[in-house]
Amino acid sequence: MKAIYFEKFGTRDVLQFGDRPEPIPQNNELLIDVERSSVNFVDIRERQGTYNRPETHVGGIQLPHVSGLQAVGKVVAAASEGDKVWIGKKVVAYTPNGGGYAEKVVANPRFCVEIPESANADLFAALPNQGLTAYLLLTASxxxxxxxxxxxxxxxxxxxxxxxxxxxxxxxxxxxxxxxxxxxxxxxxxxxxxxxxxxxxxxxxxxxxxxxxxxxxxxxxxxxxxxxxxxxxxxxxxxxxxxxxxxxxxxxxxxxxxxxxxxxxxxxxFYLPVFLAKPELIHAGMEFLVKATLEEKLRPSIAKVLPLSQTAEAHRLLEDREVQGTILLDTTNV
Missing domain, CATH: 3.40.50.720 (NAD(P)-binding Rossmann-like Domain)
Structure with a gap:
């Protein structure tokens, strides 16, 4: 599969576009054919190596790494027999371990919410990481x-x-x-x-x-x-x-x-990954975000949609503060 990844920390130049092994769903994971992903400032910090410095105390990531904390797409496989009911469903997924900058990603079903087949993927791809942060700031913190x-x-x-x-x-x-x-x-x-x-x-x-x-x-x-x-x-x-x-x-x-x-x-x-210890709060947040968006009470703001291969440009726009809202990555147009 095509993906954006990096093998060392640094500037935007370390981002590579190429083939990576397709992820295999483990335990209770789902495999999702990604339609849209999005870019977060967390992704930039990952690329710079911020989270791998001792003073940040957050554990870091392993290289090579595919960033991407959220995705919208169709479930194409499930590791657990009980989760095969998800296959064929369109979902919005929070992927805290990354992987969204790719044509396929794995996600825990607890962090997925089904959306209608006709739903605009752009709106929902902007929700999980950024939306969960906003929601939990105002309801948990x-x-x-x-x-x-x-x-x-x-x-x-x-x-x-x-x-x-x-x-x-x-x-x-x-x-x-x-x-x-x-x-x-x-x-x-x-x-x-x-x-x-x-x-x-x-x-x-x-x-x-x-x-x-x-x-x-x-x-x-x-x-x-x-x-x-x-x-x-x-x-x-x-x-x-x-x-x-x-x-x-x-x-x-x-x-x-x-x-x-x-x-x-x-x-x-506030640091969103800490809430992985309370998956019920993340699930409640995902459901709130999807429901509010479907009811048009919440409308995520899309700044730009770029092909997956132009992820470095997405990072530049975010670093240079040239955007209003969220930058999306179109994984169907690599």
């Missing part, structure tokens, strides 16, 4: 209460654009998204955000305070880091919950935990 305000940093990206919509579905009041260009701010408003703020302006925390009547936000989803990490506290309300799920600008300066006492605030870290 914290639980949004009706009317609470939410600030989503980097709201024009794959996770952020879904988090804005999911927060609204879950009953949030004021939802504010941040981005770095006027085009992206318009995009965030089109998702249903009540306000959109340019975080490249020094006074952006004041803008958030003004939008919330001076109260600050109840829930803050942080994925940028750097100087933004510290500025977030200027617009976090008393009893506010600060949830970190990324740091695209780096980790920022050391943080003194006792400062949270001043306003009885909390800080929570």
């Amino acid at each position: 914290t639980q949004i209460q009706s009317g609470e305000s939410v600030l989503v940093q980097g709201a024009s990206g794959g996770v952020g654009s879904l988090a804005v919509q999911i927060a609204k579905i879950l009953g949030a009041g004021e939802v504010i998204g941040t981005a770095s260009t006027s085009e992206k701010l318009d995009f965030i408003r089109s998702l249903g955000a009540d306000d959109a703020v340019d975080y490249t302006h020094d006074d952006w925390p004041q803008r958030v305070l003004e939008s919330t009547g001076g109260l600050g936000v109840d829930v803050l989803l942080e994925s940028i880091g750097g100087d933004i990490f510290e500025q977030n506290f200027e617009c976090l309300a008393p009893f506010g919950r600060y949830i970190i799920f990324g740091s695209t600008r780096g980790p920022g300066q050391p943080f003194a935990p006792r400062r949270l006492m001043q306003k009885s605030q909390t800080m929570t870290g």
Whole structure:
């Protein structure tokens, strides 16, 4: 089968397009003929070797490696006799071990949800990794209460654009998204955000305070880091919950935990693979995402669809922050 893989860590140049052995489903796995996959920032970190550094404490990956944490396609085989009922069904799958950058991938049925044959594969391919992150941030790391305000940093990206919509579905009041260009701010408003703020302006925390009547936000989803990490506290309300799920600008300066006492605030870290220990939460999240998309309450934003062979270009677009929403890979057009 054709796949994108890398045999060493590095820049986009290490990505190779070629033949790889077809995966064989083991234990309770399903084999899926992939129609669409998608690109996540996690894939870039994998390629760079970030997760194989001792200081990250997440175990790393083995080389050669095929990235890709989500896929949509048709089930063509099953390892278990009891799972053969899946054969022929179109599914959306979360593939935490990777493999989505290929014509075929294996997935655990607990992390698969059937979708109608007529369903638009593009919409559902954008859901699993990014959608699960957004959903679990708002339902497991914290639980949004009706009317609470939410600030989503980097709201024009794959996770952020879904988090804005999911927060609204879950009953949030004021939802504010941040981005770095006027085009992206318009995009965030089109998702249903009540306000959109340019975080490249020094006074952006004041803008958030003004939008919330001076109260600050109840829930803050942080994925940028750097100087933004510290500025977030200027617009976090008393009893506010600060949830970190990324740091695209780096980790920022050391943080003194006792400062949270001043306003009885909390800080929570989020890393999706940890939730593999709670598969029932992942399954519930997958079902929520599929149901909300089928009901058109949730509409994933597709930035671009590229042939599988152009995955390096997809990485460039994501690294250079040139996209709004999710980049998909068309594995039927390699």
